[in-house]
Amino acid sequence: MAEVTLKQIAEELGISVTTVSKALKNYDDVSPKTKAAVLNLAQKLNYQPNSFAVNLRTKESKTIGLIIPEIVHHFFSNIVNAIIEKAEQKGYLVIILQSNESEELEKKQIDLLLSKRVDGILMSLSNNTKDLEHLKKVLSHKTPLVLFDKISKAIDCSKVIIDDRSAGYDATEHLIKSGCKKIAHFRGPLNPQGSIDRFLGYKKALEDYNLKFDSSIVFTCEKVSFNEGYEFAKKIHTEHKDVDGIFAITDLVGIGAVAYFNEVGVKIPEQIGIIGFSNWFMASVISPSLSTIDQPGFEMGKKSLKLLLKEIKATKKGNQIQHQTVVLPTKVIKRNSTAF
Amino acid sequence: MAEVTLKQIAEELGISVTTVSKALKNYDDVSPKTKAAVLNLAQKLNYQPNSFAVNLRTKESKTIGLIIPEIVHHFFSNIVNAIIEKAEQKGYLVIILQSNESEELEKKQIDLLLSKRVDGILMSLSNNTKDLEHLKKVLSHKTPLVLFDKISKAIDCSKVIIDDRSAGYDATEHLIKSGCKKIAHFRGPLNPQGSIDRFLGYKKALEDYNLKFDSSIVFTCEKVSFNEGYEFAKKIHTEHKDVDGIFAITDLVGIGAVAYFNEVGVKIPEQIGIIGFSNWFMASVISPSLSTIDQPGFEMGKKSLKLLLKEIKATKKGNQIQHQTVVLPTKVIKRNSTAF
DNA sequence: TTTATCATCGAAATCGATTTCGATTTTACC
DNA sequence: GGTAAAATCGAAATCGATTTCGATGATAAA
Numbered sequence: 001m002a003e004v005t006l007k008q009i010a011e012e013l014g015i016s017v018t019t020v021s022k023a024l025k026n027y028d029d030v031s032p033k034t035k036a037a038v039l040n041l042a043q044k045l046n047y048q049p050n051s052f053a054v055n056l057r058t059k060e061s062k063t064i065g066l067i068i069p070e071i072v073h074h075f076f077s078n079i080v081n082a083i084i085e086k087a088e089q090k091g092y093l094v095i096i097l098q099s100n101e102s103e104e105l106e107k108k109q110i111d112l113l114l115s116k117r118v119d120g121i122l123m124s125l126s127n128n129t130k131d132l133e134h135l136k137k138v139l140s141h142k143t144p145l146v147l148f149d150k151i152s153k154a155i156d157c158s159k160v161i162i163d164d165r166s167a168g169y170d171a172t173e174h175l176i177k178s179g180c181k182k183i184a185h186f187r188g189p190l191n192p193q194g195s196i197d198r199f200l201g202y203k204k205a206l207e208d209y210n211l212k213f214d215s216s217i218v219f220t221c222e223k224v225s226f227n228e229g230y231e232f233a234k235k236i237h238t239e240h241k242d243v244d245g246i247f248a249i250t251d252l253v254g255i256g257a258v259a260y261f262n263e264v265g266v267k268i269p270e271q272i273g274i275i276g277f278s279n280w281f282m283a284s285v286i287s288p289s290l291s292t293i294d295q296p297g298f299e300m301g302k303k304s305l306k307l308l309l310k311e312i313k314a315t316k317k318g319n320q321i322q323h324q325t326v327v328l329p330t331k332v333i334k335r336n337s338t339a340f
Numbered sequence: 341m342a343e344v345t346l347k348q349i350a351e352e353l354g355i356s357v358t359t360v361s362k363a364l365k366n367y368d369d370v371s372p373k374t375k376a377a378v379l380n381l382a383q384k385l386n387y388q389p390n391s392f393a394v395n396l397r398t399k400e401s402k403t404i405g406l407i408i409p410e411i412v413h414h415f416f417s418n419i420v421n422a423i424i425e426k427a428e429q430k431g432y433l434v435i436i437l438q439s440n441e442s443e444e445l446e447k448k449q450i451d452l453l454l455s456k457r458v459d460g461i462l463m464s465l466s467n468n469t470k471d472l473e474h475l476k477k478v479l480s481h482k483t484p485l486v487l488f489d490k491i492s493k494a495i496d497c498s499k500v501i502i503d504d505r506s507a508g509y510d511a512t513e514h515l516i517k518s519g520c521k522k523i524a525h526f527r528g529p530l531n532p533q534g535s536i537d538r539f540l541g542y543k544k545a546l547e548d549y550n551l552k553f554d555s556s557i558v559f560t561c562e563k564v565s566f567n568e569g570y571e572f573a574k575k576i577h578t579e580h581k582d583v584d585g586i587f588a589i590t591d592l593v594g595i596g597a598v599a600y601f602n603e604v605g606v607k608i609p610e611q612i613g614i615i616g617f618s619n620w621f622m623a624s625v626i627s628p629s630l631s632t633i634d635q636p637g638f639e640m641g642k643k644s645l646k647l648l649l650k651e652i653k654a655t656k657k658g659n660q661i662q663h664q665t666v667v668l669p670t671k672v673i674k675r676n677s678t679a680f
Numbered sequence: 681t682t683t684a685t686c687a688t689c690g691a692a693a694t695c696g697a698t699t700t701c702g703a704t705t706t707t708a709c710c
Numbered sequence: 711g712g713t714a715a716a717a718t719c720g721a722a723a724t725c726g727a728t729t730t731c732g733a734t735g736a737t738a739a740a
Binding site: 048049050051052053055056059061063070071072073074077078080081084085088093094095096097098100109112114115116117226255256259262281282285286287 | 388389390391392393395396399401403410411412413414417418420421424425428433434435436437438440449452454455456457566595596599602621622625626627
Binding site: 347357361367393394397398 | 726728
């Protein structure tokens with residue numbers, strides 16, 4: 001079961017390794033006759049170039065790294081889905097790592113990927129990432145980097161995002177137009193830009209429609225979990241009876257709220273309207289089905305990969321790289337949790 | 341931004357590449373003095389061994405391949421979660437590919453992973469995989485292989501599974517004990533062993549409890565989708581009024597059934613009991629919450645990886661490999677969709 | 681002082697593929 | 711036949727780290 005090498009083919013045919021290599025790569029200084037002979041034997045022996053050797057020579061691994069906060073997550077798994085599928089089609093394999101929302105792990109993983117010499121890195125930042133030295137290291141390493149969804153404006157690289165501010169605005173506006181007069185917001189953590197922007201969109205919509213902003217009905221979900229949605233809904237129900245609308249940072253949180261109100265018999269959307277964010281599959285099958293903002297995960301993955309491959313190609317050629325920021329559209333998905 | 345190599349360190353210190361290499365690997369034929377000097381400079385220059393070169397020399401990539409049918413799937417994404425987390429802790433990276441339930445893609449991906457020379461392969465077969473030549477190729481290639489969940493008994497390798505037959509039995513028994521007298525089964529595709537075994541467990545339970553098996557209330561879900569659950573529920577409701585229990589091959593299918601019955605006002609579990617399979621998160625948050633069989637995805641991923649690493653280590657040492665099949669326990673999760 | 685032992689080092693081969701550059705052979709043409 | 715041009719080939723360097731094996735110098739024992 002010895003591995004077939006160029007050397008073996010060369011010896012068997014009585015020619016040099018050089019010629020074998022050239023024949024396989026279809027160089028034009030190899031006669032058609034020997035070319036055919038080499039191709040033939042290579043096929044017969046099922047020759048596979050040793051990728052380790054190829055990597056070493058060509059200095060590329062045809063592999064890209066992907067770091068996301070977590071993989072058991074509808075939005076991210078959709079992104080991963082798109083990335084690995086498209087990458088494979090383009091001849092690249094994907095190494096996936098998850099930061100588990102830990103800045104420390106994220107840093108280690110960047111080092112890992114760089115030491116593995118991936119051709120490029122795709123990533124979505126953890127909610128707790130504040131220091132950005134590891135990202136700068138990637139750039140100074142000349143390894144192409146594309147950030148998506150959870151990005152940092154301070155890093156000079158290509159990015160694929162949605163407009164969280166306007167999406168947050170749309171979600172709130174949808175509640176307002178469906179008749180809500182006092183709208184609470186179950187926001188995300190304080191650090192990530194996306195969560196901040198959705199909150200700002202919420203605030204702006206209230207303002208534009210002359211509803212008073214009330215910080216006592218803005219709750220912060222640290223873990224963006226079902227339980228937080230449930231608990232905050234309980235708080236609303238017991239301490240803020242007049243709230244008639246909730247904009248949740250994510251469908252999971254929204255579903256937690258729906259579960260609570262179902263439990264205590266508060267009618268959705270009659271007594272309270274709820275809108276989530278992301279359009280997870282789950283949101284469409286609960287009852288009442290949850291209105292939400294569609295966040296195009298698959299598209300985001302696809303676009304991010306495309307940008308990355310472009311930069312990889314440019315870097316290889318030594319061309320100047322043109323970073324770009326792509327903003328993908330979102331849209332309101334009207335379901336039964338709002339009375340629009 | 342030139343890469344730091346052993347050669348550079350050697351030249352800077354006026355010693356040989358050999359000694360630098362040995363110093364870094366703490367060989368004992370290097371004096372403490374030079375060792376310190378090398379370590380020092382290496383640190384200062386931020387030396388990172390070129391993994392391509394290391395791979396070529398050591399003939400291992402510290403990378404494993406993972407093939408699953410699909411990643412946007414609660415059960416599989418949990419497995420992936422476990423695998424990449426544990427792998428990273430053990431110094432291995434994971435390349436993920438998804439077969440999209442295509443035998444052809446699966447074959448290509450095996451070739452890809454072998455040509456990339458991953459140190460081992462973990463996989464769960466696609467529902468449509470019938471020919472097993474690609475798996476035999478992996479074995480004859482001496483690349484360690486561990487199959488999990490969707491396996492083939494015909495392949496001689498380590499496996500991590502659940503006992504689908506007894507789990508199917510338990511699910512059906514649970515319905516029976518909760519008072520169901522006529523139980524339908526929304527089964528999985530005809531090919532995969534797991535789906536067959538769950539069906540057999542269902543049949544056996546009926547038999548043990550003296551319920552008549554009726555093939556007209558066994559429906560086959562080709563895609564194991566929400567819609568199939570919904571549509572088959574409709575069929576039950578319109579054509580088999582006397583059915584009072586459903587065992588669905590998967591939570592997703594079960595949730596489809598729940599959605600239909602909710603829609604037409606059939607009371608769950610009073611009029612019909614439903615049990616799913618896998619214990620997806622989603623099943624716990626719909627209403628009524630769905631009883632199910634807990635399938636330990638994280639454990640399965642963890643165990644599979646552990647077995648694989650063991651075989652990788654054994655293979656490297658040239659030891660005889662002892663394949664083993666691990667059967668993980670499942671358990672019934674009682675929720676509100678059954679009246680136990 | 682001589683010999684044996686030990687501590688330190690490095691030349692060179694190796695992993696397998698790629699590529700440069702020069703050598704050789706063949707063909708074409710006068 | 712002789713020369714120029716084209717076609718065909720291969721030696722060797724290279725990518726960077728690892729490891730074998732031998733060389734050198736230092737130290738200890740005789």
